[in-house]
Amino acid sequence: MIEIKHAFLLYARASIEYAGRAKSSLEEGNYLIIRKNDGTLMIHGASLLTARNYQPAGARMTFGNNQFISIRKNEKIIITIHESIHYYEPQDWSICRPQMSMTERQLCKQITIKIEELLEDKILQVIPEYMTPYGPIDLLAINSENLHHVIEVKRGRAAISSCTQVKRYMQYLQEINKKVKGWVMSPAISSKALNYLNKNSLHWKQVHH
Amino acid sequence: MIEIKHAFLLYARASIEYAGRAKSSLEEGNYLIIRKNDGTLMIHGASLLTARNYQPAGARMTFGNNQFISIRKNEKIIITIHESIHYYEPQDWSICRPQMSMTERQLCKQITIKIEELLEDKILQVIPEYMTPYGPIDLLAINSENLHHVIEVKRGRAAISSCTQVKRYMQYLQEINKKVKGWVMSPAISSKALNYLNKNSLHWKQVHH
């Protein structure tokens, strides 16, 4: 029973048992097993992006008796190796992460700059991430007559859940006696969501990256 | 410029550009590049479960001039290879998927069996996945007086969004003049969600796997 600390790739004929939040077993076959030195474990099949079984960073692994056992909190994966086909240990594996652009945060900033044009209203103040007991409002814009514009921003296509978010925040502001108007702002919106907005007197404004 | 159809693993010094829904660039370093023959592409760094860059099944890849280019719909990844360190092509890679248990579907079945005990009501009919224009209701239970119990089931800890789901479904049933009562059933629930339920006259019932 040896503790494994290093990263490796193993292509092997194996079978896998998992138990934790859920439970699964994967029948014997050829799989790609990847372990990173932060504890991450992935067992990949021939198709799809998502691993057949996995454990996030922090898992601890041991090997003995042709079995890898990886444990993290209440979750356990047992990999039984029937035949090892290809093994490799990557060296100097890079830790870098990609630099992203076009995120929701950036979209919020662009909206803030053009806020009066988008709302067609004279705005005194725009508060990002305004905290309520029902969660944070992406953008809260207040006009000269103390009308509160509740704005939910989505970087992709907005769905019904974005509309119910707005309603929930509006409900809170109404509870504390504010006048409110609700908005979803996104590059696109599903037809069902648009229908729901209309029925509930909410508004959608198209915005672009 | 060759089209790549097969699966391979490549550990290489590379740099990556991605553009699509978002945009990113990953600086030169050693990464593990995995391609499956369904088009799946992953570029993995030394840490974390999620790939640095990726494309799901269906992407088409070409190679030429030391660059892999993978394209899927409006999204493009360019991998520039500076140095190839290790290369392998897995054979007879297994397509099997794990058999899961303890899913939400199974929890719904258990709830259905004990429905009268949980609701403390005489139930004539339980309909799973009852379709509405606002989405499907996990379980709809109807009593002898035509009261409709709207039940949202969560296999983990329920959050506020589960409560707004219930409210949305109730809203629809009220629009078509049904008497309704709303429930969240889960092994656990967040305090904010519980608070929101109480304010909105909804109910939570603890259920176990």
Added chain:
DNA sequence: AGTTCAGTGATGCGT
């Protein structure tokens, strides 16, 4: 093709 939701979601940021 469009839209919804489940997920062992994962991951990051706040308390």
Added chain:
DNA sequence: ACGCATCGCTGAACT
């Protein structure tokens, strides 16, 4: 540590 929102979420089921 828990709670919560985002994600290039992915993947699946259904219209």
